[in-house]
Amino acid sequence: MSAPDLSVEIAGVRLQNPVMSASGTFGYGMEYEPYLDLSILGAIVTKAVTLEERLGNPPPRVRETPAGMLNAIGLQNPGVEVFIRDKLPALRGVGVPVIVNISGRSVEEFVRVAQMLCVDGVAALEVNVSCPNVQEEGMYFGVDCDLTGRLTAAVVDACDRPVIVKLSPNVTDITSIARAAAEGGAHALSLINTLVGMSIDTERRRPHLGNVTGGLSGPAIRPIAVRMVHEVARAVDLPIIGMGGIANARDALEFILAGATAVAVGTMNFVEPSAMAAVIDGLADHCRRHGVARITDLVGALQVG
Amino acid sequence: MARALATLMLREEVAPGHYLLHTDCPEVAEASAPGQFVHLRVGDGTDPLLRRPFSVMLAQPATGEVQLLVRAVGRGTEIIATHQAGTRYDLLGPLGNGWGAPAGEANVLLVAGGVGVAPLIFLADHLRSAHPRPYVRALFGGGTQDALVCWTEFAARCEEFTAVTEDGSAGDQGLVTDALAPEIERSRPDMVYACGPDAMLAVVAGICAQAEVPCQVSMEQWMGCGVGACLGCAVPATAGGYVRVCTEGPVFGAEEIDWERMVGP
Ligand SMILES: Cc1cc2nc3c(=O)[nH]c(=O)nc-3n(C[C@H](O)[C@H](O)[C@H](O)COP(=O)(O)OP(=O)(O)OC[C@H]3O[C@@H](n4cnc5c(N)ncnc54)[C@H](O)[C@@H]3O)c2cc1C
Numbered sequence: 001m002s003a004p005d006l007s008v009e010i011a012g013v014r015l016q017n018p019v020m021s022a023s024g025t026f027g028y029g030m031e032y033e034p035y036l037d038l039s040i041l042g043a044i045v046t047k048a049v050t051l052e053e054r055l056g057n058p059p060p061r062v063r064e065t066p067a068g069m070l071n072a073i074g075l076q077n078p079g080v081e082v083f084i085r086d087k088l089p090a091l092r093g094v095g096v097p098v099i100v101n102i103s104g105r106s107v108e109e110f111v112r113v114a115q116m117l118c119v120d121g122v123a124a125l126e127v128n129v130s131c132p133n134v135q136e137e138g139m140y141f142g143v144d145c146d147l148t149g150r151l152t153a154a155v156v157d158a159c160d161r162p163v164i165v166k167l168s169p170n171v172t173d174i175t176s177i178a179r180a181a182a183e184g185g186a187h188a189l190s191l192i193n194t195l196v197g198m199s200i201d202t203e204r205r206r207p208h209l210g211n212v213t214g215g216l217s218g219p220a221i222r223p224i225a226v227r228m229v230h231e232v233a234r235a236v237d238l239p240i241i242g243m244g245g246i247a248n249a250r251d252a253l254e255f256i257l258a259g260a261t262a263v264a265v266g267t268m269n270f271v272e273p274s275a276m277a278a279v280i281d282g283l284a285d286h287c288r289r290h291g292v293a294r295i296t297d298l299v300g301a302l303q304v305g
Numbered sequence: 306m307a308r309a310l311a312t313l314m315l316r317e318e319v320a321p322g323h324y325l326l327h328t329d330c331p332e333v334a335e336a337s338a339p340g341q342f343v344h345l346r347v348g349d350g351t352d353p354l355l356r357r358p359f360s361v362m363l364a365q366p367a368t369g370e371v372q373l374l375v376r377a378v379g380r381g382t383e384i385i386a387t388h389q390a391g392t393r394y395d396l397l398g399p400l401g402n403g404w405g406a407p408a409g410e411a412n413v414l415l416v417a418g419g420v421g422v423a424p425l426i427f428l429a430d431h432l433r434s435a436h437p438r439p440y441v442r443a444l445f446g447g448g449t450q451d452a453l454v455c456w457t458e459f460a461a462r463c464e465e466f467t468a469v470t471e472d473g474s475a476g477d478q479g480l481v482t483d484a485l486a487p488e489i490e491r492s493r494p495d496m497v498y499a500c501g502p503d504a505m506l507a508v509v510a511g512i513c514a515q516a517e518v519p520c521q522v523s524m525e526q527w528m529g530c531g532v533g534a535c536l537g538c539a540v541p542a543t544a545g546g547y548v549r550v551c552t553e554g555p556v557f558g559a560e561e562i563d564w565e566r567m568v569g570p
Pocket residue numbers: 064342353357358359360361373374375376377378379380381382383420423424524525526527528550555
């Protein structure tokens with residue numbers, strides 16, 4: 001059998017395979033160049049960028065938990081202008097689509113960032129709705145259908161690039177937020193972001209993280225993430241990028257079978273810098289073993305009952 | 306920086322709860338500079354999940370040996386404490402920026418707290434080969450005699466060596482930082498190099514600033530990636546914001562760190 005076709009399309013962007021980095025776990029790409037051939041990736045998703053520089057949260061910012069970790073980085077980034085000037089050129093040079101994760105404190109800030117990112121070398125925007133809106137008493141954009149819908153529509157209007165809305169799992173019903181993003185004009189969805197968590201140093205009677213709470217990621221959250229992809233895939237007709245604790249091709253296939261067109265690897269890059277290469281190879285191997293000609297044949301191929 | 310496999314040749318319990326790992330790892334032995342660290346994976350499962358950072362204590366390019374000094378404090382290090390010869394470690398390294406060279410004649414003062422001695426042993430070793438007439442003085446502090454781990458290896462590389470313990474079980478009684486100001490006054494070093502707990506480093510930085518002696522410190526912070534990608538290992542910078550221990554550090558000029566925000570109220 002000839003080599004299986006791993007290519008997929010997300011919101012009009014062609015990817016040579018469905019495997020990309022998860023925002024915030026891969027810096028601006030170049031940090032991992034000594035450990036991984038970046039040109040084999042389906043896409044590179046950057047750390048969140050905001051309008052102005054953000055200094056981030058006080059340390060400690062990370063803490064290991066069972067089969068996972070908590071992080072409270074606080075969206076530290078140099079701001080969109082510095083990103084475009086200092087980080088984007090090298091990323092473009094890799095030759096794979098660059099998806100820029102954006103964040104903001106207000107709809108207007110998202111719009112400004114999106115407008116500024118309508119430049120060569122940016123293939124798509126990923127809208128991080130897991131952040132507080134200062135104009136709505138700090139309510140997270142991503143927990144409210146109306147806010148998510150309005151934010152999505154505003155970003156779609158602001159920039160001609162495809163818009164991927166990244167959903168927060170910290171909600172009662174993720175499908176209603178997914179529908180709101182779809183109605184706002186999102187071209188794709190990615191999920192899940194981290195789950196809010198906390199851990200305590202019992203000797204010192206203090207939280208382990210400087211920020212008290214943080215986002216839980218890693219293998220510990222994978223079953224929740226797979227379930228949410230499964231639900232969202234049945235609720236909306238948009239391509240999905242699935243993530244949450246993916247370490248190998250079998251994990252990635254869970255997401256694909258549940259309905260994800262593509263997958264992202266996050267925390268496991270820290271543990272195994274070549275994890276994405278192993279996922280890509282493993283997907284090809286799986287297709288060969290099962291006589292699958294195109295990886296897209298497996299998207300949502302889950303059989304229930 | 307690269308990816309390497311190290312094979313454990315010998316694990317010595319050099320003090321209660323402290324293990325000296327003699328590993329065979331030619332790539333890291335060749336490439337390491339004093340003050341750099343390796344990011345080591347303990348096992349291949351999810352417990353522990355993340356890699357653990359350890360300073361290189363000695364690197365011998367001629368034999369391929371890399372020595373790491375590990376204090377058992379938690380899940381990962383307690384597993385390492387049980388490892389037998391032949392265990393293979395997957396490492397990233399050497400990582401980070403090591404110690405900067407001293408100005409002038411290498412008339413230097415090394416200040417170590419407990420397991421913080423590891424990168425200073427490598428530094429002392431390096432100064433002896435890199436400088437024609439090094440003069441290395443060391444202050445080594447710990448709670449008890451047991452915490453003065455690998456002190457013979459350290460003392461052997463120094464012209465003058467003073468031990469200080471809080472309970473007086475070895476050397477002078479007190480805190481290593483109590484001995485620092487008089488020592489600086491006496492020997493006027495060109496550079497002070499320090500590694501140990503944050504609270505110790507903060508005091509060392511203050512004393513050196515007061516005495517107008519340049520000082521470098523090696524910092525610790527919990528890490529995610531170890532390669533600059535996650536921004537997890539941030540420590541507060543004097544210039545505002547944060548710097549990454551894994552990438553800008555672990556060695557910093559003491560004046561680069563905002564000690565007030567570092568140590569907290
Ligand atoms: C650059 C650098 C160099 C280091 N060099 C050495 C060395 O040469 N020898 C040595 O014994 N240790 C060194 N450490 C500390 C070592 O990394 C931690 O002790 C180790 O990661 C603890 O892992 P664990 O699973 O046993 O502990 P865990 O179960 O993860 O935690 C137990 C306790 O260890 C401490 N701890 C955990 N992770 C870190 C960390 N990354 N940095 C500081 N403290 C931590 C915390 O106080 C925690 O409560 C270094 C740390 C850094 C950042």
